[in-house]
Amino acid sequence: MGITKTDLFSTDQNELAAVAKVFAHPARIAIIQHLLKANSCINGDLVQELGLAQATISQHLRELKNCGIIQGTIEGVSVSYCINPIRWTEIQNLFNGLFDQFENKENQCC
Amino acid sequence: MGITKTDLFSTDQNELAAVAKVFAHPARIAIIQHLLKANSCINGDLVQELGLAQATISQHLRELKNCGIIQGTIEGVSVSYCINPIRWTEIQNLFNGLFDQFENKENQCC
DNA sequence: TGTTTATATTGCAATATTACGATTAATGAC
DNA sequence: GTCATTAATCGTAATATTGCAATATAAACA
Numbered sequence: 621m622g623i624t625k626t627d628l629f630s631t632d633q634n635e636l637a638a639v640a641k642v643f644a645h646p647a648r649i650a651i652i653q654h655l656l657k658a659n660s661c662i663n664g665d666l667v668q669e670l671g672l673a674q675a676t677i678s679q680h681l682r683e684l685k686n687c688g689i690i691q692g693t694i695e696g697v698s699v700s701y702c703i704n705p706i707r708w709t710e711i712q713n714l715f716n717g718l719f720d721q722f723e724n725k726e727n728q729c730c
Numbered sequence: 731m732g733i734t735k736t737d738l739f740s741t742d743q744n745e746l747a748a749v750a751k752v753f754a755h756p757a758r759i760a761i762i763q764h765l766l767k768a769n770s771c772i773n774g775d776l777v778q779e780l781g782l783a784q785a786t787i788s789q790h791l792r793e794l795k796n797c798g799i800i801q802g803t804i805e806g807v808s809v810s811y812c813i814n815p816i817r818w819t820e821i822q823n824l825f826n827g828l829f830d831q832f833e834n835k836e837n838q839c840c
Numbered sequence: 841t842g843t844t845t846a847t848a849t850t851g852c853a854a855t856a857t858t859a860c861g862a863t864t865a866a867t868g869a870c
Numbered sequence: 871g872t873c874a875t876t877a878a879t880c881g882t883a884a885t886a887t888t889g890c891a892a893t894a895t896a897a898a899c900a
Binding site for chain 1: 739758782831
């Protein structure tokens with residue numbers, strides 16, 4: 621079908637999956653990594669850097685923005701994007717909340 | 731097009747994106763969380779627990795297994811799945827490697 | 841051997857994602 | 871005002887994902 625049965629799952633499960641989906645494309649990882657290095661950048665920088673079309677970069681930026689990972693401010697004729705620190709920490713905690721649930725209970729399973 | 735231009739990106743970027751994709755579905759999050767609680771389970775347990783068809787659960791389990799997050803051992807007529815501790819830590823480090831790159835350089839951007 | 845039980849695989853329909861050309865909108869320079 | 875620059879949006883084609891019924895496979899046991 622191609623449609624996810626979100627109603628079967630908890631809000632937390634859907635939220636974590638939605639955030640993971642944003643990370644689930646190398647272009648978006650590359651954009652994030654570029655922002656981590658450069659602090660901020662504009663669409664045109666990323667077109668140069670990644671080698672994807674302007675429309676495609678714009679689309680990826682929108683998804684990152686929708687999720688709240690990045691924010692953009694209009695600066696003259698261009699838009700300056702950067703990482704949203706509050707949301708970044710929030711997402712980090714979301715993943716760590718999952719990762720930390722695992723304790724190595726040796727040989728309890730396969 | 732629907733096809734990701736993986737050749738434009740580094741191995742690390744593609745690897746992280748691929749792992750994130752596995753987390754990018756609530757059913758797979760739910761399976762992981764169930765395994766964190768129960769230590770191990772079989773396909774049939776998850777069909778009961780999640781309310782998805784057996785074939786669908788099997789498909790999600792395969793993706794989790796392909797990524798290495800879980801492993802399955804044949805136990806009589808059924809297959810017992812559990813989390814792969816080594817891969818788990820590896821993936822945790824993969825994400826933390828990204829998250830830790832961010833330091834709050836206040837007011838340097840938007 | 842045949843039957844039961846549990847899971848994997850196949851095939852398919854519905855929907856989502858990715859990518860980009862073309863167009864639109866909005867700002868700054870003149 | 872016009873023109874250039876930058877980014878967002880629209881439309882569309884190609885591919886991927888999700889979900890399940892049907893079928894295949896494989897182990898345990900009578």
